[in-house]
Amino acid sequence: MPALLRRGAAALALIGVAAPAMAATRIELEAGPSDSDGYLTTAVFVEGVFNEHRFGNSRFSWAPDVSAGYIDGRNVNRYGTAVSDNIWLLAGGARLRMGGADDWYHHWFWTFQLAAQKGRTLALSSAGEFVNSIGWQGDRWTFQLRHISNAGLDGSNRGETMALVGWAFDL
Template identity: 35%
Template sequence: MLAAPLAAQAASPIDVGVGVSATRENETTVVATAAWMPEWRRTAHGVLRWELGAIYVRARDNTRFDLDEDVGVVHGGARYERDNGFTAGFGVGAQIGQTDALSGNPQFVSTIGWRWQRFSLLARHISNASIKQPNDGETMLVAAWRFR
């Protein structure tokens, strides 16, 4: 009986995604994401989940901005998924690496999108909310697949 909650957590969904991110003057790059999302509580029309994840932002070459370093952001927060597919979330994270777009901790990760069973299309934004300048942030479109 004591192992049942641990087994339920182990069966929690994992979302893995790839996409494109843009920053100042539409300088784009490839991004990859992964998130472990155990259920926190069910509501009348959806589910609230914890979200523990990581986002990788690939470096950009030949730009006039300092974007030539890979950056990773490890974050934790919550995501709400309505039964109709709408999803929204917010989290706080720490970055590894630094560019003009992601220039200091903490980083805030916001998510909005739509989920169709195992597939999600998400708009995400990472920014430090002007705590440290420059603060261009990264805005991305990510296609994700859910594994259970």
């Protein structure tokens, strides 16, 4: 676990180095269980959400969103293939929200990202993956359900589905 903490700190430091160039940056440190084919493991992410922008005069907004994550490998031999690789991934996309800051539903969000990864499993079987999250963000906390898969474009498409709880702070 100390190696995992060192790598998480390094990812946070990389995001922190870029922070002066980006105002109103929100950093979320997230962790929780990840499921694939009924086998649970641990997932840890550092996510950066940047300035929110309106779509014209609409009630919808978007914010650039990047994340670095780690999904612990599983020592499982299923379907004749070992699926024990640890997964490191980098992802980037947008967080979408609706309403203004005073609306109760403005805390809810949907995030979509494209990810590049190191490692292969039956769940995450290609170099590129799609990341979708739906969740709630408060001032200091975030809760989300996240699914990562390759949409069947290359190899198996079992994916990883995780429940993440995060602590957030603004730079």
